[in-house]
Amino acid sequence: MNLRTSLQPIRVATLMVVAGACCWTVGCGGPDGFEGTPDGDVQDVDGAQDVKTDTSWHVDAGKDASTVDGGADARTDSVPDDVQGDVPDDVQGDVPDAESDADPDVVLDAESDAVPDQQVPTSVGLLVVDSNRNGKLEPTNAEEMKNKATWNKDFGAVFLVNIDDDDGDGSVDHSDEVLNGAEDVKDLARFEVVAASGDVPKTYTGKLSVDAASASKVRIFRVKGAEFVSQKDPQNIVLTSQDLAEGVQFAIEGRSFVMSKKEGEWAGYVDLTHVVTAGGKEIAHDVARMRVAPLVFMNNLMKTEKVWAAGYDKWFINDMRAGLQAASVPLDVLFYVGYKEPDQWTQDHFEMGYVSMPAEGGAHTIKVAMRTPTPIREAADIVFREFLGPDFGAIHVRSAKYNEWMSTYDSMGNWDTVPPHTANGVSYSHGRFIVGSTKSTYPDPVAIGFVEAQAIQPIIKVDTSWLSVGHVDEFSSFVKASTPRGWRMLFARPALAVQMLQQLQDDGYGAVKMHVGKKWYGDDPWEVWAADISIDEVLADADIMATNQADQATLNGILAKLTTELALDESEITFMPFLEYEDPYYGGSVAYQPGTVNLLHVDGHLLIADPFGPKVGGVDVFKKDLDDRLGSLGLSNHYVDDWDTYHAWMGEVHCGSNTLRVVSEKDAAWWEDGR
């Protein structure tokens, strides 16, 4: 018996990246710093094939079993026998007989081939990664060593795209070849070539490499005390015999997320290979696997760290502040100083997410703002101009040839996250991504392909083509609930608004007006006209009624789909009453009464557009309905006058705000999801 462990076949997708497929700018220092965006179409490359990879460590120090059994080296002895030949859980394909499948060419007899007259180390060139995800490198930990080439929900090392800016130079940290200050150290995952267990002959050299597909996706630093030296070629990192004897620590940073699930695209796994040779012959060979952390999007159930809103409307800001104070959440007002074309739709500018990896004492997280794909939206550049900083990253992903006609579907109000749930027997530990998309109305394909490629939050697509603006936040929202699921869905229901108005009419209040004191307006005083209208007038308008019935019919279809997809029962859905009208130019609907479902949920508090409904006995009937409807669920309503700056311009509270959430250990542990 010799020390050689089995060679195990792993089905590994051969990854080929076709340059110019897209513009993704994690490396940019802002809107002017986009990385190369060569024109070109994304090409599929069929490259999946079976390759044989040694998934475990081995040192061939002789074919005599006694070399192992009787070895004096503690490190070697610390690896239990069952390490050798075990098949990682994620290995696909047949597992051949270890002996018969072994390639004799890579098995060297140290006694015969190694330099004579020198003591041969019983282990040399072993790799260790944090496969057990405790933030430490533990070469003496059998579990860690056994699973280092594994990647599944239980084991597998993680590294981050170094997408924040620790040195404040305005560029994300992976865009240069240096360590960007002391804080940057935390963003780099470590792995190690373990010190040999005995003397290492001077003829021994090591070659550490990453797989070809990963070479341009990562940067490897060699760590020497406090010094981090970037390795020019991650496929050819040379270790001397002294390095092998003393061991070397490396740090790795991602330069790219997984960009697409298409065949041939990089899948995010980095296979490290370390080969020790002497005189041209292989002495030892070890492999380990790491995976780049996906971008995980935040959901409404996560505790709120702060809320952003644009500072255009003091009434809006005052109401927002009051509601947020009740929730003990700070408001960060954005003023867009120096922007030529800012706009007030803070929700649409970016979607918040995070990347995380195991670290000692708890997961290390970088919050990441994903900028809307549309290139022409100056206010969205705030994520690079103002947010990018320590532990706060920013990314912009889009097609090189961007289709501006579809840009509204790239407003981030059309991108949302359904909180964690189990549906139809499948667990979605970090929820699901929900986006408005149809055959003819869709977000940027490269950007949505990027979201899909993150894998942790599978995508649900719903029809938003019937809306003038076209965003999912115009008809759905997710809020905390004291139910087994932990959340409920709020869903627009024009039928309920009609029913309420008809009831008021039947009760003799048909002449009562709604939207009292509010105005529709354009850009000049002469364009202003009163928005107040009586219940009778609304209910007598055949166009408004037909439009709302059409919308209700469409919403029924979407609700049926979501009810099935999310396995919701009726008690988990709360309907939100408001009427819509048809925007004649774009042929789609938009909220006529303030769209109350388009709300901001922060820790059980709801900031809702003031409905300015008809008042009976001094009480706003729609407001009271919402208080009864939502208050009984344990939610606290806070009304925000968003009419002038948002409602009149086709949006509401959610559109005018964005939220930074706290990433808990549970949220951070995406690796436990199994996707």
Next chain:
Amino acid sequence: MNIRIAIIAGLLVSMSCAVASANGVVLSPNQFTQAQRVTLEQKVAKAKVQYPDAFVRIRQLKGHQPSVYKRYRSQKPSVVKELRALGPGAGWAMIDAIVFDSLPRGSATAEEWRAVQQGLVIALGELKMTDAAPVFQRIFDDPSASDQLVQSAAVAMGRLGGMQQRASLMQALKKSGKKRDGALWGLRHVRAVPIVDAIVPLLESDSEQTVVLAANALGYQGSSWAWKTGNAGQSAEQMPIRTRCMNALLKVYLRSESEAREAIARALTMVEHPQTLAKIDAMIANTSHDQDKQALMQLKARLSM
């Protein structure tokens, strides 16, 4: 105040000079018969005197300028709201701009200028102004007009709903292309049995898009909520229309797929005929195909929401 009057007077003089020769934003005067042109010119001239502000304001549209439309959540240009607020004389100011005296384009992009063109037609259509009927008809008949303009003109004609407009729109259903598609939009607003009967055959079209448009049109024809307002059409026609719509939509439901089936389900929801669920039950009882039964059960559940 005097200065303002002087400015307006100056503008009116310049605009009066322009009427006879210039083209409008969408049409040119020579696309009309002489009688129509003269009538329109005279009425426009009279309105200019009577409602000068509208003619001044229309030349100051801003909704197609990025500084304004970027405030809309859609981020797309639209001048409809401004046009709605032009006040007295708005219709004549819009006719003037559409036919005789084009507005200053400035640096408007193609998309921004389309928003002005289409916005004018839409806003004029909303006024249901019978004097504007020839304008809509010319646009509807103009082979060089864009699909969107044809559709907007058709909707305006539907809103007017006169016999001539009905006949023109129904005639267009017999052909294919943008006029038929536009007519299906326009006929949503004219609820009458003959119109339903003219639309129903289009549910059998090979084109999914046409089936979707036809189903949508029938949904609006039969909309129970619209009929409840008392302003949707002749009340005696309500149930005959809704019944025809229901029967036609149910007839093709199982034969339809994907978007067309979804559109039919939506339309049936809108028609909300009291016999729909019973009819579906009968269809379920009469079908031997499990897949059809399942589809009908899903439809029934959908209509019960």
